Amino acid sequence: MINFQKSSIIFGKKVTQESKDAVKVSLGIDKEGGEGTYLGLPECFSGSKVQLLSFIREKLQGRMQGWFTKSLSPGGKETLMKSVAMSLPVYAMSCFRLPKDTCKRITSAMIESWWSNEKDKRKIPWVAWKTLCRQKDLGGLGFRDIGQFNQAL
Template sequence: MKVVRKYGKASGQCINFEKSSLLFGKRIAVNDRQQIKDTLGNQSEAGIGKYMGIPEDISGSKCRLFAFLKEKLLHRVNGWTGRWLSKGGKEVLIKSILLALPTYVMSSFLLPLEICENLASAIAQFWWSSNPPKRGIHWAKWEKMCAPREEGGVGFRMIHEFNLTLLAKQLWRLVQYPDSLVARVLKGKYYCLSSPLRIAAVDNPSYVWTSISAAKKLLLLDIRSKVHSGYEINVWQDPWIPSTPARPARPRVRVVNPKMLVSSLMNSEQK
């Protein structure tokens, strides 16, 4: 509380404790929870509600946790009279509203494939049905409908692939802005002595970090390390050779020094 008051006095931003709640980990004993709540002014305990449209407690079955996305989408669809809409009107609604509904959640969390398939199924049913809620005939696979127009599709988004793209964007921001608050917090917990693109598996990661890490393979497909001095680039691991796609150096014999840096290959005088 002393730290909180000091922060409020320095910044002018005070915490509204009436609108605040506490979220405890499962290992916190009941007596400790009560003592903390009493110290902070008998605040309520969080975990069953939502904050900015996202569940407060991200634990347990992820399919059950994110099932509200399909319910939200179906609620929106059922409010439209599909029989009076042309295909062009449905296309606009799908692209501007239905496919945008889960974007905020997908920018931080990796949705289970089951949830992605459920969302795609609900959107496809709305597209093909001419008399809701009756199910229409699906004349083409949803993957075909998601292809670009020049390839014969309509240009809808593949939900799982779009989810990975949004998470890759978050990972790229960690690389581009290492001094941001969220980057420093994640670096202190998951990659103290490395880069977010180089780390392997970590012990007991949060679901947010698990989600962001899932996009690493996608991001590595199209990036290349700029050499400059070469002091931070591993010869055998980092993609620094400017091929398409970029790649690390390929050894012709057994690697003697797996941690060799590109700087060791350069003439320091002639650059």
């Protein structure tokens, strides 16, 4: 069963208006789409992938810098980062190969939230991020390298 009020059609740039109108009439769908999101990702990918996928970093920063993160212990922060920061971009990474700049920005947001308790206030990172990305039995905390994780997906 198709809900025609919720359905929309996406056309390419080279499709003429007459063809668009004919397809809309034959299918019974009036709306043209492409501007919204589906399963958290933009419906249409046009232009820069870096700009389109920048919402991941913004969403990540919003969730990692909430009022409650200031009162978390390091163990609580680790759990929060693994459950939110590591899982938030998984669907996008399973669909697309993220640009290196986007991976760097996501990693930067994770580093910032790990070492800092307040927004726009930086602290000294006492341990390199690559060390924290090692397995726990090798002296790390088990965080995933976003670039490598994206490659694996």
